[in-house]
Amino acid sequence: MARSYAEAVRNGTAAASRLQRRIDLQNRLEAEPGAVDVFAVIAELDVPLMLRPLKGLLGAFLNTPAPGILVTTERPLSIQRFTAAHELGHCLMSHQPSLDDEDQILRRAPTQSDARMGYQETEADAFAVALMMPRWLILAHCARQSWRIDDLKQPTVIYQLSIRLGASYEATARTLERYSLIDASTRTALLQVRPRALKAALLEDFVPPSYRGDVWLLTEKDQGGRIEGSRNDLFVLKLTELGSAGYLWDFDTLAESGFSIMRDTRLAQASDGVGDPNVRRVLAAPDEDARGLVHLEQRRPWLVDAPLSVLTLPFDLTGPEESGLSRAERRQLLAAA
Template identity: 45%
Template sequence: MSRSSRAPRALCRTTIARSSSDLPSSCAPGRRSLVMVGRSERESILRGIRGAKRLQRDLRLDVGASRAQRVDVFGCIARSGATLMFQPLEPLLGAFIREEGVAGIILSTRRPLGMQRFTAAHELGHLVLGHDPHADDEGILRRAPWASDGARAPRVPPEEREADAFASYFLLPPYLIKEQMELRGWEPHHFTHPETVYQASLRFGTSYRATVFALEREHVIGRSLGQQLRSAEPRDLKRQLLGDYVLKNAQRVDVWHLTEQDEGAVIEASRDDLFLLRLKEDSGSGYVWTFDELRDAGFAILRDGREPVPEGQIGSPTVRRVLVHAERPLAGLLTLREIRPWAPNDDPQLLTLYCKTATSDEAGLFEPQREELLAAS
């Protein structure tokens, strides 16, 4: 019997897990590896970063086009030999377990995608760094991943500091931040605005706080600015983008602000996310954006309008403002066109996106691993 086919049996105790009391005792919160005690915080951080660099190199995440792409952390877990499972854990975010010699990682379906991805990287860090089985709650999201904030913050056990540093560096390596800044035309001063940090977090596939910490780590922003940015609430940033449109679930739903700068971007969103397209439209020359492609791809148009032209700028391009929601899972290229209706092929402006819906809110085995098991049965 193959290793992958044994995994569901070995992890069967976790399939109905809801809290730490349902998990194997070996991964209960608070369990510590005695060999880790005494390691300095700096050593723990450096060990976590070295582990992340090693795995990035082994999986070739740091070469070619991969350098500019968000890290497929769920796929990396599978490629590292662990079984990945999603369950409605509460209040836990996730756990790293080892049963009958098989490594497994469980993630809660009850958190937004960015939080799931950071938790996944944290648990992957426990695996790669050789830690004991462990379960984690929301504490991993509230603390800085590289150092405690002076005497005001409680000390973090060494293996937790290692997993924090691993997760931060693995999901947000310096080269990914640099490549995305170049693609988007972001300069350090743009990150003084919480709205920009929030949109960056969606493209990185990380939480807002994790993104602030990584920008601070790479000296894109200073520590004082980082503290200011952490005081902003993503739910408020989402509502500011939407104007008078009522957002019913501000914790679970993200709002993607898409412009011409997103040409060629990979948009991996949760199924309930909203997309605000703000596209310059040369209406004075007869050009208009057409959105038949959106409807054909499975999007519902919730709002469609044009922003008022600023006083004194008559004749300037207008801004088309369209709010959409995907009515079915997405997986493929989407190309929008700005055309003259009477000459649609006359030098159209194009915006091409690769859209993919994440399925991490569904309980069960990670979909590619499930498909592999079904194919082998």
């Protein structure tokens, strides 16, 4: 039990770091960058977890007769993940049972009632932040995408970082401030921008049925990374193409992997020089329950030589979590059967 807010943040962060070391999370994620699969971690730890439509709650931690976690089905995957991580924090730190609404889960400041409870909500919140958004994972994504500290002021960068972390835009901005990667005024400016506006800008002339899904901007820099999203998500691929030398990206394999191509355009380069590469922009939407591997090649169609470049991405777009067991636990049971 913590005696101060600062001690609670330290405790929660330390508990998450211990867990990451125990399950070797850093090596696993640096080999294939993506989001921390909180539900898979919970399944790996054999902590009972159920998803339910919960009235007025995001989640709960119960400890009678045995410890277990409840998470709502009524929110996007990013909130489900953060809630599950928060409840796992309660569980691993042997907290009192907790029924968590938005005030508890997305807590941003110390409160009287939390102080009376030994700051257990602050501990669980710090645990969730450190588990899902450890500094090393943020820096790994930044290095991969060539984002520098100064780029973290751009809403478009924060949004793309947030979906790669599997966290919400707001939680990502607040976490960057916690790590002193941005300052308070930058955080305020970032939070004035709505993710919906960022999605609409990426989609250009395409209007989706709703803006609930995320819009991923994928480039060659995402090669070898992992995409974990939801069935409403959309993908804008922007790939450099050396058309003047006869090389073309082959997007037929995208359709074979379970995506529909909504737009396919070639953007002229600013320099307009003959022989310069152009940029191919493709907008793709996943078919129902898409999960597998995208493998794209840029090659000369009439030659059987090696591709000039490739983009390989394992993806799982079966989120958000639905009622019952988590997808990770279902797969674990199927594998054991």
